[in-house]
Amino acid sequence: MIRRNRRNVALAALVCVLVAPSAWLRGDVDDGFSDWSAPVNLGPVVNTPSNDAGQVVSKDGLSLYFVSNRPGGLGGADIWVSQRPDVNAPWGPARNLGSAINTAGNEQTPALSLDEHMLFFTSNRPGGLGGFDLYVSRRHNRRDDFGWQAPVNVGSGVNSVDQEFGPAFFEDEDTGTISLYFSTDRPGGPGGFDIYASTLEPDGTFGPALLVEELSSPFTDLRPWIRRDGLEMFLDSDRPGTFGGLDLWVSTRPSTADPWSQPVNLGPLVNGPADDFRPSLSFNGTVLYLSSSRPGGAGGLDIYASARSKLKD
Numbered sequence: 001m002i003r004r005n006r007r008n009v010a011l012a013a014l015v016c017v018l019v020a021p022s023a024w025l026r027g028d029v030d031d032g033f034s035d036w037s038a039p040v041n042l043g044p045v046v047n048t049p050s051n052d053a054g055q056v057v058s059k060d061g062l063s064l065y066f067v068s069n070r071p072g073g074l075g076g077a078d079i080w081v082s083q084r085p086d087v088n089a090p091w092g093p094a095r096n097l098g099s100a101i102n103t104a105g106n107e108q109t110p111a112l113s114l115d116e117h118m119l120f121f122t123s124n125r126p127g128g129l130g131g132f133d134l135y136v137s138r139r140h141n142r143r144d145d146f147g148w149q150a151p152v153n154v155g156s157g158v159n160s161v162d163q164e165f166g167p168a169f170f171e172d173e174d175t176g177t178i179s180l181y182f183s184t185d186r187p188g189g190p191g192g193f194d195i196y197a198s199t200l201e202p203d204g205t206f207g208p209a210l211l212v213e214e215l216s217s218p219f220t221d222l223r224p225w226i227r228r229d230g231l232e233m234f235l236d237s238d239r240p241g242t243f244g245g246l247d248l249w250v251s252t253r254p255s256t257a258d259p260w261s262q263p264v265n266l267g268p269l270v271n272g273p274a275d276d277f278r279p280s281l282s283f284n285g286t287v288l289y290l291s292s293s294r295p296g297g298a299g300g301l302d303i304y305a306s307a308r309s310k311l312k313d
Helices: 007-017
Strands: 052-057 063-068 078-083 107-112 118-123 133-138 164-171 178-184 194-199 221-226 232-237 247-252 276-281 287-292 302-307
Touching: 052 107, 052 276, 052 287, 063 107, 078 107, 107 164, 118 164, 133 164, 178 221, 194 221, 232 276, 247 276
Parallel strands: 052 302, 164 221, 221 276
Antiparallel strands: 052 063, 063 078, 107 118, 118 133, 164 178, 178 194, 221 232, 232 247, 276 287, 287 302
16 A cells, blocks of 8 residues: 645635745756647636646546636535546546545645556545545546545655645656655745655655755745656745745756756746636647636636647657
8 A cells, every 4th residue: 555934824724725037948857748738727617616636637638637616616726527528628627536536625736547457636535644645546448537546645654744735746767766746834945835855665655755955945946746757756845936826846857867957937928917826738749738816717716727749749
């Protein structure tokens, strides 16, 4: 079993609950892709007058998991899924994942394992080690969005008496190493929330989490998201250089054995004067999904998508 400035911290936690001179051009960071386009709202079927955020899209692009406090849920914030028949079709009506996943508490920031048989997420349900812990649920059929089994706490290697948010699963295809990146406000880091990573041990539990120093700052650093090849990492942060309360930043590395670069702000085309947070990538790395409180949406928080194209293999 796998167990594998104070105001800014308060703002980051509130965003998590749904109640989070730079080189802005993407080509400067990773010349395998074009620049990111301006984010586009996913529309009224996904977004509502309630808060809709914390999204992740399945490998085939046909299932959109996200968090909402819209009517019809079981608690303050629940995980929902919207489906579509093909990648060119619009998203269908969202359906609550039900009591197998959601509780009267808050469930948020879902993330899928590479094989899509595991769903990681954050919850403050009773029985955890702290206010918010990371949990994992399994399913036998990766195409069954409603086949999830009862979640289990990821364990004390990852979770603490403090707050853990925003899991991101990474499996290194070269080494076979599995890591779980996340953000936490536990003591020992340089800021209110920092980025940590835990490695899956041979016994199936996640080992002690370690601070990822290159991605952490004296400010608020939240909700990491790693590209499937392990060479690009996104996060949201209010570190100096932001355009709003929380902005999206990106870091890269030449190989999975190298340290991460200094994070770079994605720039004013992607980030706005409001909070932009919870980045997540499509499987091929060409679509960046984000949550935002920018004006013009359907509710307090909406889900948006930005696109880029591959310049080379």
